Amino acid sequence: MELSLNRLRMLRELSRRGTLTEAAAALHYTPSAVSQQLAALEREVDVPLLEHVGRRVRLTEIGRVLAQHAEEILAAEERARIALEQARETLTADLTVGVLATLAGTLVPPTLATLAERHPGVHVRTREVVPEETQAAVRDGDLDLAFVLDYPTAPGSGALDGALESTLVGVEQLYLVAPRGTLSTPAAPGASAEEPPATAVPPRLADRGSAAPGAPVDLADLAGSSWVASGTDTEFGRALCAVCRAVGFTPRIAHQIDEQATAMAMVATGLGVTLVAELALPLRPANVDVFPFRDPIRRRITVIRRTSTRDRPSELAFVRAALDTAAALRLLEDPEGR
Numbered sequence: 001m002e003l004s005l006n007r008l009r010m011l012r013e014l015s016r017r018g019t020l021t022e023a024a025a026a027l028h029y030t031p032s033a034v035s036q037q038l039a040a041l042e043r044e045v046d047v048p049l050l051e052h053v054g055r056r057v058r059l060t061e062i063g064r065v066l067a068q069h070a071e072e073i074l075a076a077e078e079r080a081r082i083a084l085e086q087a088r089e090t091l092t093a094d095l096t097v098g099v100l101a102t103l104a105g106t107l108v109p110p111t112l113a114t115l116a117e118r119h120p121g122v123h124v125r126t127r128e129v130v131p132e133e134t135q136a137a138v139r140d141g142d143l144d145l146a147f148v149l150d151y152p153t154a155p156g157s158g159a160l161d162g163a164l165e166s167t168l169v170g171v172e173q174l175y176l177v178a179p180r181g182t183l184s185t186p187a188a189p190g191a192s193a194e195e196p197p198a199t200a201v202p203p204r205l206a207d208r209g210s211a212a213p214g215a216p217v218d219l220a221d222l223a224g225s226s227w228v229a230s231g232t233d234t235e236f237g238r239a240l241c242a243v244c245r246a247v248g249f250t251p252r253i254a255h256q257i258d259e260q261a262t263a264m265a266m267v268a269t270g271l272g273v274t275l276v277a278e279l280a281l282p283l284r285p286a287n288v289d290v291f292p293f294r295d296p297i298r299r300r301i302t303v304i305r306r307t308s309t310r311d312r313p314s315e316l317a318f319v320r321a322a323l324d325t326a327a328a329l330r331l332l333e334d335p336e337g338r
Helices: 007-017 020-027 031-045 061-087 108-117 131-139 234-246 260-268 276-284 313-328
Strands: 050-053 058-061 092-101 124-126 145-150 162-181 226-229 253-255 274-277 288-291 297-306
Touching: 007 020, 007 031, 007 050, 007 058, 007 061, 020 031, 020 313, 031 050, 031 108, 050 226, 058 061, 061 313, 092 313, 108 124, 108 313, 124 313, 131 145, 131 162, 131 234, 131 297, 145 226, 145 313, 162 276, 226 260, 226 274, 234 297, 260 274, 260 288, 274 276, 297 313
Parallel strands: 092 124, 092 145, 226 253
Antiparallel strands: 050 058, 145 297, 162 274, 162 288, 162 297
């Protein structure tokens, strides 16, 4: 009797997730396909692994035992793959990487280009992910690595599953984006009326065509503003609410928008103000102004992966490419010196 690793993987997912529908979604199969493969596994082992309870399917006692063994078998297979990868003279591998919309057009492409140049045998498939589901996808093996954003001001942000580890890739500053000409900012203390206002973004962004005039603003002065921003069901939205409450107000989110480019487009029409990370500033429309905060607001960019694969050469190569790309963008400079 030969046990199919793919079928054992399906059994493991059913054990983890509880329903055929959720197991199939995690494996990117249809529920009927998973059902057929599990039925084939039952025929292979010649014992009942599944039982019907109403309209649902659940594992029998021996099915649960086999699912536990499947965890061990698949973990051993993963270790064997890593050992083989380490033994090859030329690095070859397939990686699936989770990317976030705000990084997909900035940090990710040069990271992939750097990796391809250094290791043409490493093939990367990217998948845009929802931040709140990223850790589970990496932990369960749906993704090999993923970019994650950590907001120090948001409660619980940055907490990591025990089966995962993270590498700090960069630190971004967050900026206020307001409709052009609607937000006046006073000159810096000691500055004359003839002196130009402070630059809104650091020189490294000016190099990328993202500079805009604007003196630092106090977040507390925006208590009466309408906001175009994510809701509190997202880490970005919770971070915004946390920093605003820290200075005495709850932001009035008139337009709940997750995508920063869309939020800036709405700001350009006068619908409110928004908070934008510096890597997204090149996407801003023409009819907006950009301002730094007097007390800077920051977020961290990390790459997460499973602790069980920390020695996998292809993953280490990806992390190195991400770090070098971030360094080229100056994202790892001392935040207090920016």
